[in-house]
Amino acid sequence: MYQLFDYQQKLVDGARKALAEGNKGVLIVSPPGSGKSVVIAEIARLTTEKGGEVLFFVHRKELVNQIKDSFIKQGVDLSNCTIMTVGKVANRLGKIPKPDLIIIDEAHHTRAKSYKKIINYFSDVPLLGFTATPWRMNGKGFNDLYSSLVEGPQVEWLIEHNRLADYTYVSRILGKKDLLKVSSTSDYTSRSMNQYIKSMNFGNMIKTYEEFAKDRKSIVYAPSIESAKLIVRKFKENGFNAVKVDSKTHKAEREEILNNFKIGKTKIIVNVDLISEGFDVPDCSCVIMLRPTKSLVLYLQQAMRCMRYQPHKKAIIIDHVGNFKSEEKVKIKYFGINNEIKTKVKKYPFGFPRDKRNWTIYGRTKPTLSNSNKGPAITTCDYCYAVIPANAVICPICGEKLLKKKKEIISRFNLDDDTEMEVLDSPDKHSDLFKTTYILTQDPSTFTTFKQYSEYGKARGYKPGWAYYHAKAKGLIR
Structure with a gap:
């Protein structure tokens, strides 16, 4: 059986307490890599131990198989469990046993019709939803499905307590971002993302990989099968064995590719919307983002895939598309001069994985990022490439006197005019200044x-x- 960490036990206790208080739906939030499957398995064990029936569902078959393994390790009575994908459950509502508890993983998908069909069918059954990111691109909340929120620790706490790996965040934008166009779904169109990839400086992609991530087990995120093939070819042309995998890859071949990556036979795996939620390879220490997105959920799921904890591990997140700069537009209501209600739109950047976030079950009427993390303007040291306050005269990291310059970005390589590179870290949540962990690399x-x-x-x-x-x-x- 798993030995739960203190914060995981608090999630179990918090979920049970919220249900005992009469909440029919409880949303449990904990960051990617913090061990939600362990918490789910323990709650399922406690329920089946008393003879209760558990219905668990999620949107992907791979995640179903993973939770079955977690249930078995935790001693859950599987004879009292129905574990399926959401599609299968929705098509078998009159055939499966009525549950005493419904558990949904990756519950930020709960607003989908298939999920709501199941929830409405079992409207009198208590519901637990688990997610790292209770966020929808359309801004809608979850309070009509969940009446209570149980929140785990922030990413920064998990890093400080050796539950997630620390990281260095590198941003080097290689393509022409003005090619990216937003679709009706609010994310970028497939066609514009492919055009962006074709505009990339692949020589600098390879240089960045060699500088920061050579020989690391690395996951590359591509926007399409066509672009994934191109990226794989560029790696191979430079002597690096990369392999492509996507949802259309034959099942047996896909399993072989993923297994070869897990055992280290393959070091670079280029995937298309396949490796995000639930994929667990603790010794993967690098993520390369070539898939632009305006979805905070997708950004965090991809960026944090290399942050599974291992002793002495320092992850590398390479962002070639500037996803950390993506902005969330939030409508804010306020009173005008004559006390009339007005609405204005503010933009808030996605920021870094470790930034503090104020999650809520309600629709977004205020920023996701904590205001304490906005911080002052920043710049990059000409000498050590640390990210520091823009008004600094002496670099607080290396002690060098800084050159006076207009707004520009210093690179570590001779780059084309349309290419920029920054070595970044996030703001210190206890300070008004940006803090770099450059020395920790x-x-x-x-x-x-x-x-x-x-x-x-x-x-x-x-x-x-x-x-x-x-x-x-x-x-x-x-």
């Missing part, structure tokens, strides 16, 4: 000065004695 065993140990220790939050001890052990202090 270095291996402490390679340090040659006490200053390096001291900066590394401060960035990690270690006590001052840590730097002194290691520097002395290496003979740097007498």
Whole structure:
């Protein structure tokens, strides 16, 4: 059986308490990689242990198989469980046993007709929905389906407590973003994304991979099968063995490709809308985003796929399409001069995976990102490439005096005029200044000065004695 972490047990207790208080629908929110399947399995075990019937469904067959494995490991009585995809459940409503509890994974899909058909059919049955991202592109909320929200820890807390891997975020936009057009669904059109990929500087894609992620197990996100083939070809032309996989790949071949990636036989896997929710490869340490999106859900699911925790792991997120800059438009109502109600639209950037987010079951009438994370303008140090406050005169990381310059972006390579690259980190949630973890990308065993140990220790939050001890052990202090 799984031994639940404290925060996972709190989610179990919180969900049960909310149901006991009379809520018919409870939405449980916890970040990608935080172990929602363990929480689901424990709740299912507690329900079946008392003879209760559980109905579990999700939108993809791969996720059904994964939850079955989790149920078995947790000792859930499968004879009291119906575990299927949402499509199969919707077509068997009169044939499956009536449940005592309904559990939905990836519950941000709950607004779909097939989900609501099932929920309405079992309208008197308590409902638990699990998601990392309770967010819909159309701005609609979930309060008509769930009356209570149980929220797990923020990403930053999970990183600090070794439950998710820390990361370095690299942004190097390689294509012409003015080619991207928004469709009626509010995301980019397939045609414009393909045009964007064709406009890319693939030489700089390879250079960025070699600089930051060479020999790392890497997942590449492509917008289409056609673009995935092109990306694979460019990797292979430069001596890197990349493999394409998508929903149209034959089942046996797809399973072989994914298994070869898991065991390390394949290092680069280029996928199309296949590897996001639920795909778990802990030693994958790099994500390369070549699929532009205006969906916060898709962005976080893809960006955080390399953040599964392993000791000493530091993930690399390479964003070639500027997804972290994508903006959410939020309508805000306010009173005018004559107390008339007016509406205006504000834009809020998606930001970084570790940014604090204020999730809600209600429709979006306020920003998703916490206002405390907006921070001041930033720039990139000419010398160490850390992201620092734009008004800094001396780089707080490397100590170099900064050059005065107009708005521009410094690159690590000789780039074309339409190409930009930044090494980024997110704002410190406890500070008004942006904080970089550039020093954390270095291996402490390679340090040659006490200053390096001291900066590394401060960035990690270690006590001052840590730097002194290691520097002395290496003979740097007498």
